[in-house]
Amino acid sequence: MLLKEISFLVKKEIALEIRQKYAFGGLLLYVISTVFICYLSFKRVVDPPVYVALFWIILLFAAVNAVAKSFLSESRGLQLYIYSLASAEAVIVSKIIYNLLLMLFLSLITIFFYTLFLGNIIQDMTMFILSIILGSFGFSSVLSMVSAIASKANHNVTLMAILSFPILIPLLITVVKFSKNAVDGLDWSVNYQYMVMLIGLNVIVIALAFILFPYLWRNE
Amino acid sequence: MKKYWWKIACIILMFYTVLAGLMIPLGAGITSVSTSQAKILSEFNTTIKTYNTHFTKDHELPWAWFKNDSLRLGLRAGQIDVIDDTTLKLTFTIPSIKIGKGNCIFADLVINSEGEGNYMENDAIQIFNDSVINAVDCLKSPFIIDYITCFGHHTKSADHIHFPYRAILYESIRNLFFHVPMWFTMMLIISISLIYSIKYLRTFNLDDDIIAVEASKVGIFFGVLGLITGSIWARFTWLAWWPSDVKVNGAAVTLLIYFAYLILRNSVEDAQKRARIAAVYSIIAFTMLVLFLIIFPRMNDSLHPGNGGNPGFSKYDLDSTMRTVFYPAVIGWCLLGMWILNLRIRIAKLLNIEYK
Numbered sequence: 001m002l003l004k005e006i007s008f009l010v011k012k013e014i015a016l017e018i019r020q021k022y023a024f025g026g027l028l029l030y031v032i033s034t035v036f037i038c039y040l041s042f043k044r045v046v047d048p049p050v051y052v053a054l055f056w057i058i059l060l061f062a063a064v065n066a067v068a069k070s071f072l073s074e075s076r077g078l079q080l081y082i083y084s085l086a087s088a089e090a091v092i093v094s095k096i097i098y099n100l101l102l103m104l105f106l107s108l109i110t111i112f113f114y115t116l117f118l119g120n121i122i123q124d125m126t127m128f129i130l131s132i133i134l135g136s137f138g139f140s141s142v143l144s145m146v147s148a149i150a151s152k153a154n155h156n157v158t159l160m161a162i163l164s165f166p167i168l169i170p171l172l173i174t175v176v177k178f179s180k181n182a183v184d185g186l187d188w189s190v191n192y193q194y195m196v197m198l199i200g201l202n203v204i205v206i207a208l209a210f211i212l213f214p215y216l217w218r219n220e
Numbered sequence: 221m222k223k224y225w226w227k228i229a230c231i232i233l234m235f236y237t238v239l240a241g242l243m244i245p246l247g248a249g250i251t252s253v254s255t256s257q258a259k260i261l262s263e264f265n266t267t268i269k270t271y272n273t274h275f276t277k278d279h280e281l282p283w284a285w286f287k288n289d290s291l292r293l294g295l296r297a298g299q300i301d302v303i304d305d306t307t308l309k310l311t312f313t314i315p316s317i318k319i320g321k322g323n324c325i326f327a328d329l330v331i332n333s334e335g336e337g338n339y340m341e342n343d344a345i346q347i348f349n350d351s352v353i354n355a356v357d358c359l360k361s362p363f364i365i366d367y368i369t370c371f372g373h374h375t376k377s378a379d380h381i382h383f384p385y386r387a388i389l390y391e392s393i394r395n396l397f398f399h400v401p402m403w404f405t406m407m408l409i410i411s412i413s414l415i416y417s418i419k420y421l422r423t424f425n426l427d428d429d430i431i432a433v434e435a436s437k438v439g440i441f442f443g444v445l446g447l448i449t450g451s452i453w454a455r456f457t458w459l460a461w462w463p464s465d466v467k468v469n470g471a472a473v474t475l476l477i478y479f480a481y482l483i484l485r486n487s488v489e490d491a492q493k494r495a496r497i498a499a500v501y502s503i504i505a506f507t508m509l510v511l512f513l514i515i516f517p518r519m520n521d522s523l524h525p526g527n528g529g530n531p532g533f534s535k536y537d538l539d540s541t542m543r544t545v546f547y548p549a550v551i552g553w554c555l556l557g558m559w560i561l562n563l564r565i566r567i568a569k570l571l572n573i574e575y576k
Binding site: 145149152153154156159162163166167169170193197201204208212215216 | 421473476477480483484487488493496497499500501503504507508511512516519
């Protein structure tokens with residue numbers, strides 16, 4: 001039952017996204033123009049820490065913008081309608097899954113343009129992609145939850161940044177270390193601890209979202 | 221009166237902490253040794269500076285000797301001249317010690333003065349062998365006494381209570397009674413905030429929300445105090461107001477999260493709705509606090525004792541004198557935190573009635 005609700009809700013999100021192409025197009029333009037500004041100001045980045053930090057900062061702001069609208073853009077009437085149809089758990093899980101897909105798409109496009117403009121110094125691309133996948137997962141789960149909180153607090157977009165940045169720090173620290181190792185081409189065994197930590201963080205955040213979201217969702 | 225026993229206990233313990241923590245003197249210690257390189261078969265002069273000693277007022281001369289634990293070697297100073305209360309001039313006649321040619325050994329300098337017990341500087345002196353003679357029986361020399369006898373004659377310990385003298389820490393060791401209990405209090409009070417946030421989500425009683433928010437404010441207050449005292453301590457011991465340390469940065473981010481919690485509260489008008497959203501965020505915030513202050517510092521390199529593979533403070537520096545102040549200090553600070561929280565909750569409830 002829950003799975004069925006989730007799949008319906010994800011399909012609804014994707015259908016909405018396809019219908020309003022301007023939202024996703026706007027995000028793409030945002031990411032590409034940021035990468036291009038970085039290219040114009042840096043030309044080539046050869047220092048691995050700077051390379052990785054810049055990439056994740058671009059992705060962080062893109063993620064906040066992309067995920068913020070997941071709850072913030074919904075009107076009160078639409079939320080009430082969904083509330084009467086689906087369980088709260090299904091809503092948050094479907095949002096996380098949909099945002100994960102969105103983030104994966106966005107980050108793969110970002111990495112394509114990033115390596116194109118700023119040079120490709122990544123020695124282990126598979127590991128880097130894995131770090132992006134785990135990072136996107138974390139971004140989507142944390143930001144979906146915070147977006148839900150911010151949407152309940154008068155749809156305040158500034159609040160979204162204030163609430164989410166400190167919570168994203170543990171995730172960012174770990175994922176930056178992980179992807180820096182990928183850029184340096186270190187052995188996989190070095191990164192198992194980061195993978196375990198990222199998965200652990202994701203599990204914690206999703207568990208919290210699953211338990212706490214129903215309290216946010218009930219009676220507006 | 222029975223009702224207020226814990227407040228009385230808090231006042232007594234806080235007075236005890238401040239008085240004992242600031243008044244008990246530091247034990248004697250060696251601050252500097254003028255020359256540290258000695259050659260075997262020669263005379264070695266050194267002037268040492270000490271801390272918290274009173275050589276001119278002592279009735280008997282202090283004892284001074286070098287020791288090396290692995291060679292089980294003790295070497296007594298041939299002549300000791302007292303220059304002033306904190307300065308000694310030591311003269312050693314270094315005998316032939318069994319050191320390989322061109323090598324050196326390190327020895328610790330130990331001093332025993334009246335009323336202060338033994339105090340030492342580790343690896344204070346390097347003894348070189350640049351002579352042709354390679355090995356001579358060291359026990360023949362009149363100044364070499366056996367390692368065990370050296371301590372056997374002079375085990376007189378200090379005759380007054382004192383805090384341990386530790387290099388790098390020095391007088392700042394007293395900060396242990398302030399900085400550490402402040403963080404303990406912060407953890408306790410923030411835990412109360414978490415418990416009442418969960419309780420609110422179960423009962424939807426606004427009184428629980430008041431306790432949760434006041435607890436988080438008091439917790440933030442103690443966290444800021446902990447950061448300030450920690451910053452001063454770090455300036456003294458690690459030479460930076462803001463050292464690049466996982467635990468320090470984690471504490472700062474934790475406080476940011478709790479500030480965000482307060483801002484989130486202020487952005488919602490309706491009391492029930494505000495309480496619900498804030499309770500949810502408070503639970504997330506506490507999870508982050510556990511990550512930042514407990515898990516992360518243990519996984520990464522940290523300057524803090526007990527983190528990142530460092531030995532805990534208790535291992536070397538927390539002697540019985542420190543413990544007699546530290547444990548009451550922890551209880552006293554926690555009670556003080558509870559008291560402040562109690563007052564704040566009462567004020568908040570009164571204001572709430574006024575609004576109604």
